[in-house]
Amino acid sequence: MNASRAKTLVNFGANLRIQPTSYYTPANEQEVLAILERHRGESIRVVGRMHSWSKVLDSTGVVLSLEKFDQISINAENPTPTATLGAGVQIKTALKALSRQGLTLPSLGLITEQTIAGATATGTHGSGKHSLSHYLTSIRLAHFDPESGKAVIREISDGPELEAARCSLGALGIVLNLTIEIRSSYNVEFQLHEVKTLDDALESESDWPLQQCYFLPWRWTYVVHQRRETAAPRTKTARLFRWYWFLTFDIGLHLVLVTTARYLKAYKLVKTLYRHVLSRSLIQRWWIVDESSAALIMEHELFRHIEIEMFVPASRLADGMRLVQQLLEIAGGSSEPWESPEREALAESGLLSEIENVRGQYVHHYPICIRKILPDATHVSMASSADEPWYAISMISYVSPKDRDGFQRFAKVVTRVLGQCLGGRPHWGKVCLLDAELARQLYPRLSEFQHVIRELDPDRTFSNEWLKQVIPTAP
Ligand SMILES: Cc1cc2nc3c(=O)[nH]c(=O)nc-3n(C[C@H](O)[C@H](O)[C@H](O)COP(=O)(O)OP(=O)(O)OC[C@H]3O[C@@H](n4cnc5c(N)ncnc54)[C@H](O)[C@@H]3O)c2cc1C
Incomplete structure (x- = not known):
């Protein structure tokens, strides 16, 4: 099959542009094999829907879409x-x-x-x-x-x-x-309410195993989205709730945040909105039963954004949230000095000065979603190789792609601080600022993964430059 004209591919977050040397959309396995034969010795990668933000998606060679x-x-x-x-x-x-x-x-x-x-x-x-x-x-x-x-x-x-x-x-x-x-x-029953502390938020989790929480920046409270599987039928109000959620949060909240944070850059207003206004739009303890595929999903793809998500072991979640809040306050302009039990260790590894560099550089403006993931039987997924669950802490920014410098600096610091202090791992598909040393420290089964790469792709045909740096396979 012939390559189509090599066009520039842009990812969802508009932070990555790929200029393939050849681009193919094969229709069957024989065509894939023929493309591989034709491009033996070149770098070959696949793209899906390009919803990743990290360089895991990058390519400088042949690109296939399946x-x-x-x-x-x-x-x-x-x-x-x-x-x-x-x-x-x-x-x-x-x-x-x-x-x-x-x-x-x-x-x-x-x-x-x-x-x-x-x-x-x-x-x-x-x-x-x-x-x-x-x-x-x-x-x-x-x-x-x-x-x-x-x-x-x-x-x-x-x-x-x-x-x-x-x-x-x-x-x-x-x-x-x-x-x-x-x-x-299956159906899922759910309701939302606001609580003051992480302990309050986690208190009901064993009764609501599909629960997730949203940590509200600048108000520093938690909205608990209690969710669990149920045999109860869909409630008559489920459709009404879907519309309420869609108009209030999927559209309304995003329009407000995009206007204030992206276009007006009115960061004081953002803080005021979180402290005094936004949580009032939440109808608390409205109990709904809906199909799982409606109850568990949101329309997050409607507005372009960028995201970093850090995974910490369950036993370190409280420390993770404390550190995230402290970093957000400093990035948001707080003049308080960095005080924490980790101070000495951070100073030793030079991270205190990196934290100072981010002071006043980025005002976070989106609820921080906290989700629990059970340990995976994989070598390197973020929830791999642990005997306890993980919590993913997600931080999203809606600032314009050209104004993301502050967010990128914050992402770098949060990666280093949570990585070093808590063994925190960044999502591979979101902003992922790992280097080889940190990846080696964070993933105890990385060497097994490297071994399989050596066996299946010793020439690293299917790895891009970033993967070769972060996961090297040379002896
Ligand atoms: C709005 C939004 C919401 C999101 N929500 C979540 C969420 O709730 N939870 C979560 O964990 N993540 C979430 N993500 C991240 C997203 O799920 C991942 O980045 C995912 O990898 C994107 O899938 P994709 O099809 O777009 O793949 P791409 O981003 O195109 O590719 C991802 C990786 O898969 C590889 N790949 C794709 N197809 C193949 C193939 N056929 N063979 C070999 N390799 C292949 C690519 O080479 C690349 O390395 C979200 C992203 C966005 C933009």
Whole structure:
């Protein structure tokens, strides 16, 4: 097949531009193999829906989109029901097909625009479950056979290769399709209310396992979004709630924040809105039952933004929230000196001066979402290799792409401070400012992942320059 004209590809966050040397949209496996043969020795990467912000998506060589790999095959009769999905199937398309048979995916993030291969390649997650990657039972991969050098297809369904390929960062080869556990459809009951402290927010979590929280900047309170699976039928008010949520938060809140933070840069007003106004738009303890795919999802893709999300072990969440608040206050202009039990360690590693550099540089303006992720059986997804759950702390900015310098500095400091003090890991698909040393410290199973890369792609054909730096495989 011929390459289409190499166009510039821009990601959702408009912070990454890719200029492929050749761009292909193959329609079947034979075409993928032919492209690999044609471009042997060059760098080859795949893009999904380009919803990642990090350099994991970057490419300077040949780029493939597997949007035509859209087959869905549902194996509901298996003892563990599964679905085999073409790599380019968007999550929303899979959900529609599954729901026609009373089925759904085991975990859902906040949006459903991503492709299944793209979402699992970076450990995409929701709240209260494992990440989607954990549920993959087999992966069909195109790569070069290390012995013969020929482009071949390999089915990966167990052992270390599976743990690597579940969250592959695109570094093992081209995922053609993957098989994922599925389950019967379910309803979710939920309600929201505001509390003062993290302890108050977590108090009800064992009764509401799908719960997530929103930490309100400048007010420093928590809105608890209590959610759990229920056998109760959908409430009559579910549709009304959907409209309330859509108009008030998906649209209204975003218009206010985009206007004040992006266009007017009225940061004092942003702080006042959080302290005194925004939480009043929340109807507290309105109890609703809705289908999971409606109850767990938001329309977060409507307004362009950028995001960093830090994962900390459950036992370190309180420290994580304390550090995040302190960093946000300093970045937002507080003149208080940095005082914390970590002060000495931070000073020793030079981080105190980095914290000073961010003072007054960035006013955070979006609720900080906190989600719980169960430990994953993978080598390097953010919730991998731990005997306790993780909490993801997400920080989103709506400032214009040209004004993101302050956010980037803040992201760098939050990565270093949470990484060094708490073993905090940045989401691979969001702003991810890891280097090789930090990645090695944060991921105890990184060497197993490197070993699988060496076996499946010794020449690093499928890794971009950033991946080669952060996850080197040379001895
Ligand atoms: C508005 C918004 C909301 C989000 N919400 C969440 C959320 O709730 N939870 C969460 O965890 N994340 C969330 N994300 C992050 C997002 O899920 C990840 O960045 C995801 O990887 C994007 O999927 P994609 O299809 O756009 O893949 P891309 O961003 O295009 O690619 C991601 C990676 O997958 C690789 N890849 C894609 N297809 C293949 C293939 N066929 N073979 C090999 N490698 C492949 C790419 O090379 C790249 O390394 C959100 C992002 C946005 C923009």
